[in-house]
Amino acid sequence: MNQKRERNLGIEELSAEMAVELPSRHLLATISVLGLPLAGVSDVAVKVDTSGPGWLIGS
Amino acid sequence: MTPCLAQGVGLLGEMRGTGSAEPGFLIRRGDGTMIVVSQLLFWLAEEIDGQRGISEAAENLSRRIGSTVGADGVAYLLEHKLAPLGVIAGAGEQTKSPCAVLALAGRAALIPPHAVRRVAVLLKHLFHAPVVGIVLASVIAMHLWLLHQPGSLFDTRAILEHPATLLSIVAMTALGGLFHEFGHGSASLYGGAEPGAIGAGFYILWPAFFTDITESYRLDRLGRIRTDLGGIYFNLILSLMLGSLYAHTDNPVWLWAALAQDLIILQQFIPFLRLDGYYLISDLTGVPDLFGRVRPMISSLVPGRAVDRGINDLRPGVRIAVAIWVLSTVSILGWFGVRLALGFPQIMTGAWRLTAALWASTAHNLSSGRVAAGLAALVQSVLVTIQALGIAFLLARAVAWTGRQAGAGITKRAGRS
Numbered sequence: 457m458n459q460k461r462e463r464n465l466g467i468e469e470l471s472a473e474m475a476v477e478l479p480s481r482h483l484l485a486t487i488s489v490l491g492l493p494l495a496g497v498s499d500v501a502v503k504v505d506t507s508g509p510g511w512l513i514g515s
Numbered sequence: 516m517t518p519c520l521a522q523g524v525g526l527l528g529e530m531r532g533t534g535s536a537e538p539g540f541l542i543r544r545g546d547g548t549m550i551v552v553s554q555l556l557f558w559l560a561e562e563i564d565g566q567r568g569i570s571e572a573a574e575n576l577s578r579r580i581g582s583t584v585g586a587d588g589v590a591y592l593l594e595h596k597l598a599p600l601g602v603i604a605g606a607g608e609q610t611k612s613p614c615a616v617l618a619l620a621g622r623a624a625l626i627p628p629h630a631v632r633r634v635a636v637l638l639k640h641l642f643h644a645p646v647v648g649i650v651l652a653s654v655i656a657m658h659l660w661l662l663h664q665p666g667s668l669f670d671t672r673a674i675l676e677h678p679a680t681l682l683s684i685v686a687m688t689a690l691g692g693l694f695h696e697f698g699h700g701s702a703s704l705y706g707g708a709e710p711g712a713i714g715a716g717f718y719i720l721w722p723a724f725f726t727d728i729t730e731s732y733r734l735d736r737l738g739r740i741r742t743d744l745g746g747i748y749f750n751l752i753l754s755l756m757l758g759s760l761y762a763h764t765d766n767p768v769w770l771w772a773a774l775a776q777d778l779i780i781l782q783q784f785i786p787f788l789r790l791d792g793y794y795l796i797s798d799l800t801g802v803p804d805l806f807g808r809v810r811p812m813i814s815s816l817v818p819g820r821a822v823d824r825g826i827n828d829l830r831p832g833v834r835i836a837v838a839i840w841v842l843s844t845v846s847i848l849g850w851f852g853v854r855l856a857l858g859f860p861q862i863m864t865g866a867w868r869l870t871a872a873l874w875a876s877t878a879h880n881l882s883s884g885r886v887a888a889g890l891a892a893l894v895q896s897v898l899v900t901i902q903a904l905g906i907a908f909l910l911a912r913a914v915a916w917t918g919r920q921a922g923a924g925i926t927k928r929a930g931r932s
Binding site: 463464465466467470471473474475476477478479480481482483484485486 | 537539547548549550551552553555556582583584585587588591592595596597600618619622691692693695696699716718721722723724725726727728729731732742743746779782783789790791794803804807
């Protein structure tokens with residue numbers, strides 16, 4: 457007889473067994489980013505020096 | 516009575532790349548919902564074939580785990596663990612799915628899974644390593660070139676001055692959202708997990724596209740991370756195409772549309788809302804429900820309180836990473852909430868004035884035949900209204916939640932005394 461099977465798992469031990477529903481995965485793409493600059497905020501500008509990012513491209 | 520698995524239930528095997536100390540095993544319900552169970556419960560589910568009785572299942576299970584589980588123990592597990600999650604046939608009403616924090620609402624499928632799959636089969640080749648390398652090198656080269664262009668790059672004043680430009684950018688950004696979703700679906704299929712439907716819904720109150728990639732839980736960590744980043748990768752591809760159009764036509768609309776993609780990518784990396792950055796952290800740590808760990812983590816950080824089981828189950832390094840995420844998220848969302856609450860009257864007054872002015876502009880432009888300008892003002896007024904309603908809705912939910920928590924606390928204290 458298998459000696460390992462001497463241990464008897466009671467209800468208390470069994471009640472600790474994990475069973476969990478995982479959250480569904482709905483990966484999103486919102487257009488909310490449009491709302492920020494286009495919803496009337498008219499003074500947002502990203503400007504780049506005409507010489508460009510010299511530190512980056514070595515010009 | 517002989518137990519039987521519910522229709523459509525699939526026993527998928529061990530979940531890979533989790534942050535838990537104990538291994539978890541995946542079961543897929545007929546409706547596509549994923550359930551993670553302990554090894555013992557998974558083995559029990561494997562014994563349930565509609566032919567073996569409870570006693571035989573108990574005997575087989577005992578042999579596999581090397582300890583004795585009696586028929587009463589198996590009956591308990593079936594009734595209290597598997598049946599409430601809808602794994603066992605004819606088990607009556609299953610437990611209601613937990614309400615997810617800051618989740619997508621009002622979901623409606625636009626493109627069914629079989630159609631998403633058909634497109635994803637073609638697009639998944641974009642995830643072969645050499646192709647990814649070429650795309651990323653091209654994107655870097657294009658951005659270096661774009662940044663070297665003289666003058667203003669992304670100027671909202673210039674965009675607002677040209678209604679047709681504004682409408683084009685809005686349309687391309689919306690289409691870009693759809694393309695982003697195909698990126699997730701294709702990456703999921705490339706890894707070996709079937710993508711679900713692509714649809715639309717409301718995130719808080721902002722319109723959003725979504726892809727159901729719940730099946731990606733069965734992928735290993737790398738496969739899940741690829742799926743998370745697939746959308747951003749497709750934004751980069753779109754940005755590359757738009758930048759190329761600018762190079763050929765010199766029309767700044769394409770330039771701004773390409774740069775709008777960069778803004779969207781930056782936004783997607785925000786890890787405090789359910790955007791791609793959130794899922795990326797979730798998969799890097801191997802914790803599928805980060806928002807579900809907020810309360811247990813905060814409770815566990817209170818001196819003198821026992822560490823919650825939901826935190827204790829995590830590996831030490833993962834526990835630290837989750838603690839950092841929880842503290843950052845609570846601080847930043849809390850700070851943001853306070854700022855919104857304090858500024859609420861001014862925000863609503865400003866939004867009201869702006870909407871009224873935009874409506875007047877819409878009516879004036881349309882009545883004088885300037886259709887593009889009229890439509891542009893209409894689109895702006897819709898965006899302003901959505902922003903304002905979204906903020907009001909968020910604050911109302913926060914107040915209701917605080918009220919519920921306070922009420923529950925008072926009831927608990929009253930019960931103790």
